[in-house]
Amino acid sequence: MGYIETVVRRDxxxxxxxxxxLGTDLDRLLRVRDIALHEAxxxxxxxxxxxxxxxxxxxxxxxLRQEHVGVDGWRLDRSENVEGIVNDALNVxxxxxxxxxxxxxxxxxxxxxxxxxxxxxxxxxxxxxxxxEFTPEPRDGMATYYLMIxxxxxxxxxxxVVADRTFKSxxxxxxxxxxxxxxxxxxxxxxxxxxxxxxxxxxxxxxx
Amino acid sequence: xxNPKRLSLARMRRRLTGKALAERARLxxxxxxxxxxxxxEPEDGSVGQLADALDYPEGFFYLPDPADLxxxxxxxxSLSKMSAKExxxxxxxxxxxxxxxxxxxxxxxxxxxxxxxxxxxxxPEMAARALRQHWGLGERPxxxxxxxxxxxxxxxxxxxxxxxxxxxxxxxxxxxxxxFLNNFKTPxxxxxxxxxxxxxxVMHRHxxxxxxxxxxxxxxxxxxxxxxxxxxxxxxxxxxxxxxxxLQAKQRWRVSAMAMAYQLRTLGRVSEYQYKSICIELGRxxxxxxxxxGVEREASLIWPKVLKQLWQEKVTRAxxxxxxxxxxxxxxxxxxxxxxxxxxxxxxxxxATLSLMx
Numbered sequence: 008m009g010y011i012e013t014v015v016r017r018d019x020x021x022x023x024x025x026x027x028x029l030g031t032d033l034d035r036l037l038r039v040r041d042i043a044l045h046e047a048x049x050x051x052x053x054x055x056x057x058x059x060x061x062x063x064x065x066x067x068x069x070x071l072r073q074e075h076v077g078v079d080g081w082r083l084d085r086s087e088n089v090e091g092i093v094n095d096a097l098n099v100x101x102x103x104x105x106x107x108x109x110x111x112x113x114x115x116x117x118x119x120x121x122x123x124x125x126x127x128x129x130x131x132x133x134x135x136x137x138x139x140e141f142t143p144e145p146r147d148g149m150a151t152y153y154l155m156i157x158x159x160x161x162x163x164x165x166x167x168v169v170a171d172r173t174f175k176s177x178x179x180x181x182x183x184x185x186x187x188x189x190x191x192x193x194x195x196x197x198x199x200x201x202x203x204x205x206x207x208x209x210x211x212x213x214x215x
Numbered sequence: 216x217x218n219p220k221r222l223s224l225a226r227m228r229r230r231l232t233g234k235a236l237a238e239r240a241r242l243x244x245x246x247x248x249x250x251x252x253x254x255x256e257p258e259d260g261s262v263g264q265l266a267d268a269l270d271y272p273e274g275f276f277y278l279p280d281p282a283d284l285x286x287x288x289x290x291x292x293s294l295s296k297m298s299a300k301e302x303x304x305x306x307x308x309x310x311x312x313x314x315x316x317x318x319x320x321x322x323x324x325x326x327x328x329x330x331x332x333x334x335x336x337x338x339p340e341m342a343a344r345a346l347r348q349h350w351g352l353g354e355r356p357x358x359x360x361x362x363x364x365x366x367x368x369x370x371x372x373x374x375x376x377x378x379x380x381x382x383x384x385x386x387x388x389x390x391x392x393x394x395f396l397n398n399f400k401t402p403x404x405x406x407x408x409x410x411x412x413x414x415x416x417v418m419h420r421h422x423x424x425x426x427x428x429x430x431x432x433x434x435x436x437x438x439x440x441x442x443x444x445x446x447x448x449x450x451x452x453x454x455x456x457x458x459x460x461x462l463q464a465k466q467r468w469r470v471s472a473m474a475m476a477y478q479l480r481t482l483g484r485v486s487e488y489q490y491k492s493i494c495i496e497l498g499r500x501x502x503x504x505x506x507x508x509g510v511e512r513e514a515s516l517i518w519p520k521v522l523k524q525l526w527q528e529k530v531t532r533a534x535x536x537x538x539x540x541x542x543x544x545x546x547x548x549x550x551x552x553x554x555x556x557x558x559x560x561x562x563x564x565x566x567a568t569l570s571l572m573x
Contacts, residue, residue, distance in 0.1 A: 038486060041454050041455050041456075041486075041489070042455075042486065042488060042489055044454070044455035045455035045456065045457055045485075045489050045492070046492065048455060048457040048458075048459070049457070049458070049492075049496060069488075070486075070488065073488065160454070160455070197450075197451045197453075198451060198463050198464060198466065198467045200356070200466075200467055202355050202356070203355065203356045203357070203358040203467075204352060204355050204356065204357050204358055204359075204363070205358030205359055205362075207359055207362035207363050207365070207366045207516060208366065208516070209325075209326045209362070209365040209366040209516050209517050209520075210324075210326055211323055211324070211325060211326075211517055211520045211521060211524075212323065212324040213322065213323055213324075213524055214321070214322055214323060214324055
């Protein structure tokens with residue numbers, strides 16, 4: 008088996024076209040991201056330490072299915088106890104994962120919790136060593152992608168190789184968003200009140 | 216001459232049945248019924264008994280016919296929760312309010328209505344935008360809805376505690392627009408009610424039957440878009456739109472947290488799913504039944520000016536009530552939540568911009 012170079016798609020047109028080939032689109036995937044991040048933010052100091060990640064994962068999977076199942080040939084899938092969606096016609100599976108950092112050239116995204124053996128099996132081969140730039144050619148079969156989301160809202164749809172309970176290398180990375188700041192929606196609210204209209208003065212005159 | 220309609224009005228204001236009034240006034244129930252139908256004149260002393268029982272001045276019952284508000288022309292908020300008694304009491308308050316404004320009109324020149332007739336507009340968001348443009352408000356948030364509406368010639372009065380189930384109502388009368396507000400609710404709810412009634416005034420002026428659910432939904436939608444304009448909201452509310460974001464956002468647009476969340480759903484900033492989740496969390500934090508850390512209650516800008524001028528002329532609220540032949544408590548009810556401070560204080564605070572007409 009040979010090795011291939013990781014394909015990284017950053018260009019918006021390239022991304023949109025590839026997502027269409029994969030039976031999805033940017034809006035849907037970013038809605039999934041929004042819901043996951045929204046739910047993560049409901050964690051308070053009284054919750055368990057890992058509550059944010061748990062909420063994001065649970066609701067990220069929910070949203071992924073809500074956006075896709077029953078549309079364009081997608082169905083719910085939990086093969087090997089790995090929760091996600093499958094498109095049989097396209098031979099594509101999509102799973103959800105919180106990652107440490109997404110859409111970064113210097114670092115490949117790593118899952119924030121260890122991947123189990125089921126994830127290894129549903130992803131492409133695991134017989135090869137650490138190869139940050141080149142990765143084994145995938146076996147024939149279903150292509151498994153992860154919607155990977157980091158805490159800043161950066162997101163990518165990536166086909167990784169899972170080994171040693173983590174993402175070892177990547178066959179294809181499709182960059183969806185560099186984070187909330189880059190979506191034209193600042194992560195910080197903008198609720199200054201200096202433009203509020205308060206200066207009203209109804210004119211009342213005494214009649215003689 | 217004794218006016219049967221005045222008796223009905225006073226009885227409805229006091230939310231009494233004919234039977235209850237008869238018992239209070241120590242008169243036969245049939246007598247009350249006959250008096251109200253105008254089939255016979257009251258006997259000596261019975262008007263005094265009725266006045267005592269209703270706590271209305273005797274002179275009230277000899278005034279000309281009260282303004283007859285066509286109930287179909289009045290837009291009520293929360294109509295479904297209202298009993299007939301509450302409905303009648305509110306309509307009667309409307310009549311007294313018209314009487315009060317008639318008295319004021321003789322003495323003061325007030326802003327004239329500057330509203331658009333948007334009855335042709337089927338999209339409440341477009342109607343809200345058109346009115347904002349007409350008033351030159353742009354997309355900016357409104358810091359005082361009552362002040363804005365008064366400046367644009369809408370006449371506003373408050374509703375008393377005995378119509379607590381009625382949120383608000385509005386109507387046109389002789390080309391003047393009136394809104395009655397119940398300020399027992401949170402300030403945010405009252406602000407929304409004010410905008411809702413504004414929606415009725417501009418969108419449903421010629422509508423035959425008010426209280427229709429479609430009209431109510433349109434007025435709600437108008438209010439939401441008038442208070443929280445799409446472009447301003449979408450350009451300021453960040454993603455992810457968490458409960459914390461909603462709670463910050465509501466301060467800017469001065470609406471309830473629930474109304475803010477609903478508008479964010481309407482504008483597509485949060486999904487149906489997120490909206491549900493936000494509502495659950497808001498409920499946990501007490502925002503379903505109240506508005507913790509709410510905004511300050513709005514007050515009238517016109518009434519303090521009028522009352523201040525009258526005070527300087529040594530005319531008190533009691534004098535106004537006496538002139539109108541209505542009980543002082545009824546006058547206070549019409550004004551109290553709009554001034555919400557004692558008379559002397561209100562007069563001291565009245566703006567000094569009142570001028571004399573040539």
